[in-house]
Amino acid sequence: MDNVFVERLWRSLKYEEVYLKAYESVSEARQSIATYFRYFNNERRHSSLRRRTPANVFFNHETLQKAA
Numbered sequence: 001m002d003n004v005f006v007e008r009l010w011r012s013l014k015y016e017e018v019y020l021k022a023y024e025s026v027s028e029a030r031q032s033i034a035t036y037f038r039y040f041n042n043e044r045r046h047s048s049l050r051r052r053t054p055a056n057v058f059f060n061h062e063t064l065q066k067a068a
Contacts, residue, residue, distance in 0.1 A: 012040065 017036040023029040045051045 009040075013037075 013033070013036060017033060018029075021032060023032065040054070042053055042055045045053055049057050
């Protein structure tokens with residue numbers, strides 16, 4: 001259970017970014033992946049966060065209650 005969140009993140013990164021592009025260089029890959037992470041954290045809404053972004057939850061110090 002420890003790795004479930006990290007594994008999900010890597011799956012999203014691979015299927016939504018890496019597998020869709022043919023990078024010409026390592027620097028291009030780094031830049032593109034950095035752009036994806038900015039999107040993932042600041043714009044992409046997550047169902048597990050009640051359709052909020054991770055940045056919104058983290059920086060607003062919101063607490064999420066587990067569904068019973």
